[in-house]
Amino acid sequence: MSAERTPVQEKHRQSAGAPAEMDHCPLMPTYGPPPVMFTRGEGAYLFDRQDKRYLDFLSGLAVTSLGHAHPAVAEAIAEQATRLLHVSNLYATEHNWVVAGEIDKLIGDGTPVGGQVFFCNSGAESNEAAIKLARRFGGHGRHVVVAAFDSFHGRTLATLAATGQPAKWETFQPLPEGFRHAIWNDLADLERQLDDTTAAVLLEPVQGEGGVNPATIEYFQGVRRLCDERGMLMMVDEVQTGFARTGRWFGFQHFDLLPDVVTMAKALGNGMPIGACWAKREVAAAFQPGDHATTYGGQPMATSAARAVLETMQAIDAPFLARSAGAEIMRSVATLPQVNDVRGLGLLLAVELDGIDARVAAAKCLDAGLVVNGVTATALRLAPPLIITPEHVAEAVAILGGVLDELSA
Numbered sequence: 473m474s475a476e477r478t479p480v481q482e483k484h485r486q487s488a489g490a491p492a493e494m495d496h497c498p499l500m501p502t503y504g505p506p507p508v509m510f511t512r513g514e515g516a517y518l519f520d521r522q523d524k525r526y527l528d529f530l531s532g533l534a535v536t537s538l539g540h541a542h543p544a545v546a547e548a549i550a551e552q553a554t555r556l557l558h559v560s561n562l563y564a565t566e567h568n569w570v571v572a573g574e575i576d577k578l579i580g581d582g583t584p585v586g587g588q589v590f591f592c593n594s595g596a597e598s599n600e601a602a603i604k605l606a607r608r609f610g611g612h613g614r615h616v617v618v619a620a621f622d623s624f625h626g627r628t629l630a631t632l633a634a635t636g637q638p639a640k641w642e643t644f645q646p647l648p649e650g651f652r653h654a655i656w657n658d659l660a661d662l663e664r665q666l667d668d669t670t671a672a673v674l675l676e677p678v679q680g681e682g683g684v685n686p687a688t689i690e691y692f693q694g695v696r697r698l699c700d701e702r703g704m705l706m707m708v709d710e711v712q713t714g715f716a717r718t719g720r721w722f723g724f725q726h727f728d729l730l731p732d733v734v735t736m737a738k739a740l741g742n743g744m745p746i747g748a749c750w751a752k753r754e755v756a757a758a759f760q761p762g763d764h765a766t767t768y769g770g771q772p773m774a775t776s777a778a779r780a781v782l783e784t785m786q787a788i789d790a791p792f793l794a795r796s797a798g799a800e801i802m803r804s805v806a807t808l809p810q811v812n813d814v815r816g817l818g819l820l821l822a823v824e825l826d827g828i829d830a831r832v833a834a835a836k837c838l839d840a841g842l843v844v845n846g847v848t849a850t851a852l853r854l855a856p857p858l859i860i861t862p863e864h865v866a867e868a869v870a871i872l873g874g875v876l877d878e879l880s881a
Protein backbone atom coordinates (compact mmCIF):
# COMPACT_ATOMS: atom_id res chain seq x y z
CA MET A 473 0.00 0.00 0.00
CA SER A 474 1.42 3.35 -1.02
CA ALA A 475 0.51 6.56 0.78
CA GLU A 476 1.47 10.22 0.49
CA ARG A 477 3.96 11.24 3.13
CA THR A 478 3.17 14.21 5.35
CA PRO A 479 6.08 16.63 5.89
CA VAL A 480 6.53 15.21 9.40
CA GLN A 481 6.67 11.65 8.03
CA GLU A 482 9.14 12.74 5.37
CA LYS A 483 11.39 14.39 7.98
CA HIS A 484 11.10 11.28 10.14
CA ARG A 485 12.05 9.04 7.20
CA GLN A 486 15.03 11.20 6.26
CA SER A 487 16.43 11.54 9.77
CA ALA A 488 15.93 7.83 10.40
CA GLY A 489 18.07 7.26 7.32
CA ALA A 490 15.36 5.23 5.55
CA PRO A 491 15.65 4.94 1.75
CA ALA A 492 13.64 7.48 -0.31
CA GLU A 493 11.69 4.78 -2.13
CA MET A 494 10.18 3.69 1.20
CA ASP A 495 6.61 4.94 1.09
CA HIS A 496 6.22 5.38 4.83
CA CYS A 497 8.31 5.47 8.02
CA PRO A 498 8.21 1.95 9.51
CA LEU A 499 8.32 3.33 13.08
CA MET A 500 5.13 4.16 14.97
CA PRO A 501 4.70 7.90 15.48
CA THR A 502 5.02 7.78 19.30
CA TYR A 503 7.96 10.21 19.11
CA GLY A 504 8.36 13.31 16.96
CA PRO A 505 10.74 13.18 14.00
CA PRO A 506 14.30 12.62 15.29
CA PRO A 507 16.55 15.62 14.55
CA VAL A 508 19.73 13.58 14.11
CA MET A 509 20.94 9.99 13.76
CA PHE A 510 23.85 9.05 15.98
CA THR A 511 26.10 6.26 14.82
CA ARG A 512 28.74 6.02 17.53
CA GLY A 513 29.84 7.38 20.87
CA GLU A 514 33.03 7.69 22.86
CA GLY A 515 33.07 8.82 26.48
CA ALA A 516 31.15 12.10 26.74
CA TYR A 517 30.87 12.50 22.94
CA LEU A 518 28.46 11.30 20.27
CA PHE A 519 29.00 11.30 16.50
CA ASP A 520 26.39 11.52 13.73
CA ARG A 521 26.40 10.06 10.20
CA GLN A 522 28.61 12.89 8.92
CA ASP A 523 30.95 12.29 11.89
CA LYS A 524 29.98 15.63 13.42
CA ARG A 525 30.84 15.59 17.13
CA TYR A 526 28.37 16.38 19.93
CA LEU A 527 29.02 16.74 23.65
CA ASP A 528 26.43 14.54 25.35
CA PHE A 529 24.94 16.31 28.39
CA LEU A 530 21.84 14.12 28.47
CA SER A 531 23.30 10.57 28.62
CA GLY A 532 20.29 9.07 26.84
CA LEU A 533 18.08 10.38 29.65
CA ALA A 534 20.42 9.57 32.56
CA VAL A 535 21.34 6.11 31.26
CA THR A 536 24.93 6.16 29.98
CA SER A 537 26.42 7.47 33.23
CA LEU A 538 29.86 5.99 32.48
CA GLY A 539 29.90 7.52 29.01
CA HIS A 540 29.61 5.81 25.64
CA ALA A 541 31.54 2.68 24.70
CA HIS A 542 33.01 2.31 28.18
CA PRO A 543 35.75 -0.33 27.76
CA ALA A 544 34.89 -2.36 30.90
CA VAL A 545 31.20 -2.52 30.00
CA ALA A 546 31.90 -3.23 26.32
CA GLU A 547 34.28 -6.04 27.25
CA ALA A 548 31.83 -7.59 29.72
CA ILE A 549 29.07 -7.58 27.09
CA ALA A 550 31.31 -8.88 24.30
CA GLU A 551 32.76 -11.63 26.45
CA GLN A 552 29.33 -12.71 27.70
CA ALA A 553 27.95 -12.68 24.14
CA THR A 554 30.44 -15.35 23.16
CA ARG A 555 29.54 -17.60 26.12
CA LEU A 556 25.87 -17.49 27.14
CA LEU A 557 23.00 -15.12 26.38
CA HIS A 558 19.99 -16.70 27.94
CA VAL A 559 18.70 -19.78 29.76
CA SER A 560 15.51 -18.44 31.51
CA ASN A 561 15.03 -17.85 35.21
CA LEU A 562 14.40 -21.55 35.82
CA TYR A 563 18.17 -21.93 36.15
CA ALA A 564 20.95 -20.08 37.91
CA THR A 565 23.42 -17.92 36.00
CA GLU A 566 26.69 -16.35 37.06
CA HIS A 567 26.10 -12.63 37.50
CA ASN A 568 22.61 -11.92 38.78
CA TRP A 569 23.22 -12.89 42.39
CA VAL A 570 26.48 -10.86 42.42
CA VAL A 571 24.71 -7.79 41.01
CA ALA A 572 21.83 -8.24 43.48
CA GLY A 573 24.34 -8.31 46.34
CA GLU A 574 26.10 -5.20 45.06
CA ILE A 575 22.77 -3.35 44.76
CA ASP A 576 21.89 -4.35 48.32
CA LYS A 577 25.26 -3.06 49.54
CA LEU A 578 24.87 0.27 47.70
CA ILE A 579 21.33 0.66 49.11
CA GLY A 580 23.07 0.44 52.51
CA ASP A 581 25.69 2.98 51.34
CA GLY A 582 28.47 0.40 51.60
CA THR A 583 26.99 -1.89 54.26
CA PRO A 584 24.74 -4.76 53.08
CA VAL A 585 21.13 -4.38 54.24
CA GLY A 586 20.08 -7.98 53.62
CA GLY A 587 17.28 -7.08 51.21
CA GLN A 588 16.37 -8.93 48.02
CA VAL A 589 16.20 -8.00 44.34
CA PHE A 590 13.87 -8.83 41.44
CA PHE A 591 15.42 -8.16 38.02
CA CYS A 592 13.47 -6.93 35.00
CA ASN A 593 14.17 -4.97 31.83
CA SER A 594 13.09 -1.35 32.34
CA GLY A 595 12.07 1.33 34.77
CA ALA A 596 8.35 0.79 34.21
CA GLU A 597 8.77 -2.93 34.89
CA SER A 598 10.65 -2.23 38.11
CA ASN A 599 7.71 -0.10 39.27
CA GLU A 600 5.22 -2.76 38.12
CA ALA A 601 7.08 -5.22 40.34
CA ALA A 602 6.94 -2.76 43.26
CA ILE A 603 3.19 -2.16 42.78
CA LYS A 604 2.46 -5.89 42.67
CA LEU A 605 4.66 -6.42 45.73
CA ALA A 606 2.78 -3.67 47.59
CA ARG A 607 -0.56 -5.31 46.77
CA ARG A 608 0.73 -8.73 47.84
CA PHE A 609 2.16 -7.25 51.05
CA GLY A 610 -0.95 -5.19 51.83
CA GLY A 611 -3.37 -8.06 51.21
CA HIS A 612 -6.98 -7.87 49.99
CA GLY A 613 -8.63 -4.51 50.60
CA ARG A 614 -5.30 -2.82 51.10
CA HIS A 615 -4.00 -2.18 47.63
CA VAL A 616 -3.92 1.59 47.03
CA VAL A 617 -0.64 3.24 46.07
CA VAL A 618 -0.37 6.97 46.77
CA ALA A 619 1.99 8.85 44.45
CA ALA A 620 2.65 12.55 43.79
CA PHE A 621 1.38 14.92 41.16
CA ASP A 622 4.01 15.77 38.51
CA SER A 623 5.67 12.38 39.10
CA PHE A 624 6.75 9.99 36.38
CA HIS A 625 6.76 6.23 36.90
CA GLY A 626 6.47 4.76 33.40
CA ARG A 627 4.13 4.15 30.46
CA THR A 628 2.57 0.75 31.10
CA LEU A 629 -1.06 1.01 32.20
CA ALA A 630 -0.36 0.62 35.93
CA THR A 631 2.71 2.86 35.98
CA LEU A 632 0.81 5.42 33.89
CA ALA A 633 -1.91 5.35 36.53
CA ALA A 634 0.80 5.90 39.17
CA THR A 635 2.27 8.79 37.14
CA GLY A 636 0.79 12.03 38.51
CA GLN A 637 0.13 13.73 35.17
CA PRO A 638 -3.64 13.65 34.44
CA ALA A 639 -3.12 14.94 30.86
CA LYS A 640 -1.31 11.66 30.03
CA TRP A 641 -4.20 9.53 31.43
CA GLU A 642 -7.14 10.81 29.44
CA THR A 643 -6.81 8.97 26.13
CA PHE A 644 -6.11 5.65 27.86
CA GLN A 645 -9.02 5.46 30.28
CA PRO A 646 -10.01 3.29 31.99
CA LEU A 647 -6.70 2.85 33.78
CA PRO A 648 -6.12 0.23 36.49
CA GLU A 649 -7.65 1.47 39.72
CA GLY A 650 -5.90 1.78 43.06
CA PHE A 651 -3.86 4.95 42.63
CA ARG A 652 -4.20 8.32 44.32
CA HIS A 653 -2.13 11.47 44.07
CA ALA A 654 -0.99 14.15 46.48
CA ILE A 655 0.64 17.54 46.00
CA TRP A 656 4.43 17.20 45.68
CA ASN A 657 6.47 18.11 48.75
CA ASP A 658 3.27 18.70 50.77
CA LEU A 659 3.18 16.26 53.70
CA ALA A 660 -0.24 17.37 54.96
CA ASP A 661 -1.78 16.74 51.53
CA LEU A 662 -0.14 13.31 51.36
CA GLU A 663 -1.48 12.43 54.80
CA ARG A 664 -5.01 13.35 53.64
CA GLN A 665 -4.76 10.71 50.87
CA LEU A 666 -3.90 7.87 53.29
CA ASP A 667 -6.51 5.51 54.70
CA ASP A 668 -6.75 1.85 55.60
CA THR A 669 -6.89 0.84 51.92
CA THR A 670 -3.41 2.34 51.37
CA ALA A 671 -0.64 -0.22 50.88
CA ALA A 672 2.22 2.06 49.90
CA VAL A 673 3.51 5.50 49.02
CA LEU A 674 5.59 5.75 45.80
CA LEU A 675 7.82 8.82 45.30
CA GLU A 676 10.89 9.96 43.37
CA PRO A 677 13.63 11.63 45.47
CA VAL A 678 14.01 14.17 42.67
CA GLN A 679 11.09 14.39 40.24
CA GLY A 680 12.99 13.95 36.98
CA GLU A 681 10.51 14.16 34.10
CA GLY A 682 8.36 16.54 36.18
CA GLY A 683 11.06 19.22 35.91
CA VAL A 684 13.98 18.16 38.18
CA ASN A 685 12.35 19.03 41.51
CA PRO A 686 14.11 17.57 44.57
CA ALA A 687 12.11 16.44 47.59
CA THR A 688 12.73 18.35 50.79
CA ILE A 689 14.32 16.47 53.68
CA GLU A 690 11.28 17.30 55.87
CA TYR A 691 8.95 15.77 53.26
CA PHE A 692 10.83 12.49 52.84
CA GLN A 693 11.43 12.08 56.57
CA GLY A 694 7.77 12.88 57.20
CA VAL A 695 6.71 10.22 54.68
CA ARG A 696 8.98 7.67 56.36
CA ARG A 697 7.37 8.48 59.74
CA LEU A 698 3.80 8.25 58.35
CA CYS A 699 4.56 4.92 56.67
CA ASP A 700 6.04 3.56 59.93
CA GLU A 701 3.06 4.73 61.98
CA ARG A 702 0.54 3.15 59.61
CA GLY A 703 2.42 0.01 58.53
CA MET A 704 2.54 1.16 54.90
CA LEU A 705 5.45 0.68 52.52
CA MET A 706 7.64 3.62 51.58
CA MET A 707 8.62 2.91 47.96
CA VAL A 708 11.15 5.14 46.24
CA ASP A 709 11.47 5.31 42.45
CA GLU A 710 15.20 5.69 41.77
CA VAL A 711 14.95 4.83 38.07
CA GLN A 712 16.42 8.21 37.08
CA THR A 713 18.22 9.16 40.30
CA GLY A 714 19.87 5.83 41.15
CA PHE A 715 23.54 4.88 40.82
CA ALA A 716 25.31 8.08 41.82
CA ARG A 717 23.41 10.47 39.53
CA THR A 718 22.49 12.80 42.42
CA GLY A 719 25.86 12.61 44.18
CA ARG A 720 24.89 9.71 46.47
CA TRP A 721 24.46 6.09 45.41
CA PHE A 722 20.71 6.61 45.68
CA GLY A 723 18.74 9.84 45.99
CA PHE A 724 17.01 8.78 49.24
CA GLN A 725 20.43 8.77 50.92
CA HIS A 726 20.34 12.57 50.94
CA PHE A 727 17.48 12.28 53.43
CA ASP A 728 19.03 9.92 55.97
CA LEU A 729 16.40 7.15 55.88
CA LEU A 730 15.89 3.68 54.40
CA PRO A 731 12.85 2.98 52.16
CA ASP A 732 11.10 -0.42 52.19
CA VAL A 733 11.21 -0.78 48.40
CA VAL A 734 13.53 0.89 45.85
CA THR A 735 13.12 0.67 42.07
CA MET A 736 15.94 1.33 39.60
CA ALA A 737 16.90 0.91 35.95
CA LYS A 738 18.41 3.55 33.65
CA ALA A 739 22.09 3.78 34.68
CA LEU A 740 22.33 0.19 35.93
CA GLY A 741 23.24 -1.20 32.50
CA ASN A 742 24.88 1.93 31.02
CA GLY A 743 22.59 1.36 28.03
CA MET A 744 22.02 -2.39 28.29
CA PRO A 745 18.31 -2.71 29.20
CA ILE A 746 17.98 -3.81 32.83
CA GLY A 747 15.80 -2.82 35.76
CA ALA A 748 15.57 -3.98 39.35
CA CYS A 749 13.21 -3.80 42.29
CA TRP A 750 14.89 -4.04 45.71
CA ALA A 751 12.92 -4.68 48.91
CA LYS A 752 13.69 -5.30 52.55
CA ARG A 753 13.69 -9.05 53.09
CA GLU A 754 10.53 -9.11 55.22
CA VAL A 755 8.73 -7.21 52.45
CA ALA A 756 10.14 -9.32 49.61
CA ALA A 757 8.92 -12.38 51.54
CA ALA A 758 5.35 -11.43 50.54
CA PHE A 759 6.11 -12.79 47.04
CA GLN A 760 5.70 -16.54 46.63
CA PRO A 761 7.08 -18.54 43.68
CA GLY A 762 4.75 -17.88 40.74
CA ASP A 763 3.55 -14.45 41.89
CA HIS A 764 5.72 -12.51 39.48
CA ALA A 765 8.04 -13.41 36.61
CA THR A 766 9.81 -12.26 33.47
CA THR A 767 11.47 -14.10 30.59
CA TYR A 768 14.45 -11.79 30.16
CA GLY A 769 14.86 -10.14 33.56
CA GLY A 770 18.29 -10.75 35.06
CA GLN A 771 19.60 -12.67 32.05
CA PRO A 772 23.40 -13.01 31.74
CA MET A 773 23.85 -10.39 29.00
CA ALA A 774 22.23 -7.62 31.04
CA THR A 775 23.69 -8.64 34.39
CA SER A 776 27.23 -8.95 32.98
CA ALA A 777 26.93 -5.30 31.89
CA ALA A 778 25.47 -4.26 35.25
CA ARG A 779 28.26 -6.07 37.10
CA ALA A 780 30.87 -4.12 35.14
CA VAL A 781 28.94 -0.87 35.69
CA LEU A 782 28.77 -1.30 39.46
CA GLU A 783 32.43 -2.36 39.73
CA THR A 784 33.54 0.63 37.67
CA MET A 785 31.32 3.10 39.50
CA GLN A 786 32.73 2.02 42.85
CA ALA A 787 36.32 2.07 41.58
CA ILE A 788 35.99 5.68 40.35
CA ASP A 789 33.85 6.87 43.31
CA ALA A 790 31.04 7.94 40.99
CA PRO A 791 29.03 9.76 43.70
CA PHE A 792 32.00 12.03 44.40
CA LEU A 793 32.42 12.75 40.68
CA ALA A 794 28.73 13.65 40.39
CA ARG A 795 28.93 15.99 43.39
CA SER A 796 32.03 17.83 42.22
CA ALA A 797 31.07 18.12 38.54
CA GLY A 798 27.54 19.12 39.57
CA ALA A 799 28.85 21.92 41.78
CA GLU A 800 31.11 23.08 38.94
CA ILE A 801 28.19 23.21 36.47
CA MET A 802 25.95 25.02 38.96
CA ARG A 803 28.65 27.65 39.52
CA SER A 804 29.43 28.32 35.88
CA VAL A 805 25.92 28.02 34.38
CA ALA A 806 24.58 30.44 37.02
CA THR A 807 26.89 33.15 35.61
CA LEU A 808 25.05 33.13 32.23
CA PRO A 809 22.85 36.26 32.05
CA GLN A 810 19.81 34.43 30.59
CA VAL A 811 19.76 31.87 33.43
CA ASN A 812 17.39 32.55 36.34
CA ASP A 813 18.17 29.53 38.45
CA VAL A 814 19.92 26.15 38.43
CA ARG A 815 18.28 23.44 40.56
CA GLY A 816 18.76 19.74 41.17
CA LEU A 817 21.20 17.42 42.89
CA GLY A 818 24.60 16.20 41.68
CA LEU A 819 24.46 15.77 37.91
CA LEU A 820 20.68 15.85 37.56
CA LEU A 821 20.10 19.55 36.96
CA ALA A 822 17.54 21.91 35.46
CA VAL A 823 18.56 25.29 34.08
CA GLU A 824 15.68 27.76 34.35
CA LEU A 825 15.82 30.20 31.42
CA ASP A 826 14.72 33.82 31.49
CA GLY A 827 12.13 34.35 28.71
CA ILE A 828 13.60 31.73 26.35
CA ASP A 829 11.69 28.64 25.14
CA ALA A 830 13.62 25.65 26.45
CA ARG A 831 12.69 23.42 23.51
CA VAL A 832 13.99 26.02 21.06
CA ALA A 833 17.17 26.39 23.12
CA ALA A 834 17.66 22.59 23.20
CA ALA A 835 17.30 22.37 19.40
CA LYS A 836 19.83 25.21 18.93
CA CYS A 837 22.25 23.53 21.34
CA LEU A 838 22.00 20.32 19.32
CA ASP A 839 22.88 22.21 16.12
CA ALA A 840 25.82 23.75 17.99
CA GLY A 841 27.04 20.32 19.16
CA LEU A 842 25.59 20.01 22.67
CA VAL A 843 22.94 17.42 23.57
CA VAL A 844 20.48 18.58 26.29
CA ASN A 845 16.68 18.51 26.45
CA GLY A 846 13.86 20.80 27.45
CA VAL A 847 12.42 19.25 30.60
CA THR A 848 9.72 21.97 30.94
CA ALA A 849 8.76 24.86 28.66
CA THR A 850 11.27 27.08 30.46
CA ALA A 851 13.98 24.72 31.75
CA LEU A 852 16.75 22.66 30.16
CA ARG A 853 17.75 19.36 31.76
CA LEU A 854 21.45 18.57 32.14
CA ALA A 855 22.31 14.95 32.94
CA PRO A 856 25.84 14.49 31.61
CA PRO A 857 27.87 11.31 32.13
CA LEU A 858 29.42 11.20 35.62
CA ILE A 859 32.90 10.96 34.08
CA ILE A 860 32.92 14.50 32.66
CA THR A 861 35.97 16.69 33.28
CA PRO A 862 36.16 20.44 33.99
CA GLU A 863 37.08 20.82 30.28
CA HIS A 864 33.79 19.20 29.24
CA VAL A 865 31.93 21.53 31.59
CA ALA A 866 33.70 24.57 30.12
CA GLU A 867 32.91 23.40 26.58
CA ALA A 868 29.22 22.87 27.42
CA VAL A 869 28.87 26.23 29.14
CA ALA A 870 30.55 27.98 26.18
CA ILE A 871 28.11 26.35 23.70
CA LEU A 872 25.09 27.01 25.92
CA GLY A 873 26.18 30.62 26.55
CA GLY A 874 26.54 31.23 22.79
CA VAL A 875 23.11 29.76 22.05
CA LEU A 876 21.43 31.81 24.80
CA ASP A 877 23.17 35.01 23.59
CA GLU A 878 21.90 34.32 20.08
CA LEU A 879 18.35 33.65 21.25
CA SER A 880 18.16 36.71 23.47
CA ALA A 881 19.73 39.03 20.86
Ligand SMILES: *Cc1c(COP(=O)(O)O)cnc(C)c1O
Nearest residue numbers: 594595596624625626680711712
Ligand atom coordinates in the same frame (compact mmCIF):
# COMPACT_ATOMS: atom_id res chain seq x y z
C1 LIG B 1 12.49 6.83 32.99
C2 LIG B 1 11.70 6.64 34.24
C3 LIG B 1 10.80 5.56 34.39
C4 LIG B 1 10.44 4.63 33.26
O1 LIG B 1 11.53 3.89 32.82
P1 LIG B 1 11.41 3.06 31.43
O2 LIG B 1 12.70 2.29 31.38
O3 LIG B 1 11.27 4.07 30.35
O4 LIG B 1 10.23 2.20 31.53
C5 LIG B 1 10.20 5.38 35.62
N1 LIG B 1 10.46 6.22 36.65
C6 LIG B 1 11.30 7.26 36.53
C7 LIG B 1 11.55 8.14 37.72
C8 LIG B 1 11.94 7.53 35.31
O5 LIG B 1 12.74 8.59 35.19
